[in-house]
Structure formats: structure tokens, C-alpha cells
Amino acid sequence: MQANVRLQEAVTAAARSGTVRQFVAGVRLLGRGLGMWATTSRLMLLGAIPAFIVAILYAVLLILFFTQLDFLATWITPFAENWDTTWRTAVRLVAGAALLALAVLLVIFTFTAITLAVGDPFYERIWREVEQRLGNPPPESDEPFWRSIPRGIGNGLRLLLLTAVVGLPLFLLAFVPVVGQIVAPVLGVLFGGWLLAVELTGFAFDSRRISLRDRRRALAVRRPTALGFGVATYLLFLIPFGAVLVMPAAVAGATLLARSALDPQPPTPS
Template sequence: MTAARIPASTTSAARRFLGGTGLLLRGIGLYVRSPGLMLLGVVPALITGALFVAAYATLVYVVDDLAALVTPFADNWSEGWRSLARVVAGLAFLGIGGLLAVVTFTAVTLVVGDPFYEKISERVERRYGGPAAEVEVPFWASLRRSAGDSLRLVGLSILFGVPLLAAGFVPVVGQTVVPVLGAAVGGWLLAVELVGAPFSRRGRHLPERRAALKADRPTTLGFGMAVFVCFLIPLGAVLLMPAAVAGATLLARRSLGEPTEER
């Protein structure tokens, strides 16, 4: 009997996905080796994180009421089925709330801490030879770019989040397939958001950023989903935000065909 062979394209995609995950690990390594600068990136993350933890705690507190509000059809069901319907609804709210919280946390933190994260990204670039063609971007122009891009990506996260929330009410599918799709969508949006600084440094805007990342989608998803999962861990988003910025700089360099090995 001949063993089934996995197509080379599938193997290559899996390898690139793992390579994208490895970029976050390399970002963490850079974080550990440059604690002085990287710790500056924790300050804006702490400020934003406190607000988002309070918001998500509020969602957890009212989730039972929200679940009851959207499942009036279950009022006359038996207690067991009614409870099951509302548990499914509650999990859907918490899951999509987590997706929106992670994406919006990243967007807001990058705007609040723009000077810190720009500095982290620049230092990583210097370790690998700098950008191939750097464009001087004034501070306020950089801040406007960051804020505008963040608003667009938050809008996209809401756009994707609504159908995922609806799908989350479907038993089994809502608790298995939807979380994976949510991580993929959230990971993609995070990757697009986090590479903003190195792309802006080269005079490249959001459409070019998306196009470059789409050219190597498995690597982008590997990186973005790894960041997304880490950001779901309590305090993970706060502590790993600088490392995510460092890893995203490597992702940007790789997507643009620039060296990602130290000289």
C-alpha cells in the first residue's frame, strides 16, 4: 500500500504559515535583547489595556442579559433547551467581543503610542540594514496616517464581526468553525495594522500594504494569528505589543523582499 502524499503546495503553505509564526518569536527575541526601548512600548499598551479590560469585564457582566435579549424565541422552551440557547448566544457575544477587542485595542494602542512604536520599528530596521528606500514622514502626517488606517481597520473588524456573531449562534459550528474564522480574520487585520510603520517609512500606503501581504498570505496569517492568540491571553496584549511591532517589521521586510537576517 502506498502512503498518501501531501501536495507540495499544501506543504509549502504550512511551512510558510509556521514561518510567519516564527516572526513573532523572533520579535520576542528582539524584545528580550533590547528591554530598555521595548519597555517604552508597554506604557501606551498599559493605558489602553486598562480601558479595554474594563470594557470587556462589562461585557462579561451583562452577557446573560444580552443573551436573553436576542433569544426571546426560547422563553417558552424547556429550561434545559432555553439555557443551552442562551449559553450559545453568550459564547457568541464573548467570542466576537474578543475579536473586536483585540483588533481595536491594537489600533488604539498604535495611535496612542505612535512615537514609541515608530522608534521600535526603526531600531529593528537598522539591525537588518534599514529600508531599501526610506521616505521622511513628519510626525503629524504619521499620526494622521496611523489614525486613519486604524479607523478603517476597526470598521472592517465590525463588518466581519457581525456575520461571525450571527454564525456564532449556530450550535457546534458556532463553537468550532467560527472561533477559527474569527482568529483568521482578526489575525489578518492585526498583521495589516501592525506593519503600518515600516510601510509608511517607504512611502507605501494601505492598498500597497494589503497587496504585499496578500502575495504571501500563509506567512501573514501565521504571524497575525499567533499575535491574535497571544493577545487573547490575560496581559498578553500589553506585554507582547512591542514584540508584535518588532515581528511585524520583519514581516514587512520579508513581504517586500528585503533582508531579514542581521548583517
């Protein structure tokens, strides 16, 4: 009873501070991106093509992963080999769930990075369309394409390293009885959502010559909004082939998110 009261107090305090409202605002940014399917369906369909191609590849890899999940769970828990059957099975079920959660985190991040790379011309057009609707878009870049490649690869590798560094503790946390099975997935979704927000806002920030470090700082100012957008995107990506439809909308929504982080009162697109 006392725990329920404390939980209610925490929710009320968050609502008063505007955290919940800002989180919902982030979810709505993705919703506005999805709304572009009705207004610019041809452009969005072009953005779905690279996502579909990459999704097929990842679907094959995930099927292979699932077929080996029992073997992998057994391989990482050799200490349980001589345990009682009930406890051995329980530990390996937890190990399998932890492996699955870690794989999902890595798959969603790498899927986003690869899809953005493969479909760069399409997603740049979506980003530019949103910028023009909002007004005062950044000028066309005069930087040679080959110069932007190392920066993009470097940003991707740094984010991938961060995924591995944070993903491993989350993987280990999943082995903590009861608490791990609840806390680890929640933290995984929050961390994955944050990574998506950072990755997908790349077009808007890079066009303004804003570094990855400053990008994170700008989004951190509106962290609840960034998390609302990222978590909603992350959860929709979990739907089989949901990322195919969501990916172009996420690029549009991320542009809105970036503009909100750079402008205290961003204009509403017409």
C-alpha cells in the same frame, strides 16, 4: 475513518505546497520579535508602558461586559423566551459565547490600534531599530506629523469597518448547531490574525508611502506567513495582560514580516 484519511491528505498536501512551512515561518517572526526583549530590553520596556495603560482600561471594560453578558444574551434572543428551559438555556449560552467571541475580536483590534496611537513614539523607535538592524532602512520622513494623522485615522476606520462587516457573519454563524461552535471561533482567530498583521505592519509600509490597499496586496502574496505571525500574536493577546509584553515584540516582528513581503530574500538582522 474516511474523514480522517481525507484530513491527513489535506495536511500532507498543504505541507508539500509549503503552506505549513510558511505559516510556521510567520510564527517564528513573532518569536524573533520576542527575542528583542533579551537584546534591547530597555526599548521594549518602553513599548510595554502604553500597552499596560491601555490594557488596564480594557480590563475594566471587559469586566463590565462580563457582568452584563447574561442580560445581553437574553436581550438578543427574545424568540426563545417561551421555549423549553433546556433549549432556552442552550440558545442563550450559544448567544453569550457568540457575543464573547465578537467582543474579543473587536477588543483585540481596537486595543492594537489605540495602543499604537498612544505609544507611537515608542513603537516607531522599535520599528526603526529593526529596520536599521536589517540594513537599508527607509529614509526619515519629511512629512509633517499633522498630515499623517488623517491617513492613520482613515486606515484605522477602514479596518474597523472591515472588522464589523466580517464579525457580524461570524457572530451569526455561531448559532449554527455544532458546526458554528467549531468553525466560527477558528475563522475568528484567522480573521483577527490577518487584521493584526495588516495593522501592525503600518510603520514599515507607511514609511515607504505604500497605501493600505497595496499593503494588503503585498501581505496577501505571503498570506500563510502573515497569518502565522498574526494568529500567534492574536492567541498570545488572549492571555490576560499578555499583550503588554507581546505588543512591542509584535511591532518588531511585523517589521520583519513587512520586509519579507517587500523583499523576496530579506537579510537576517545581526
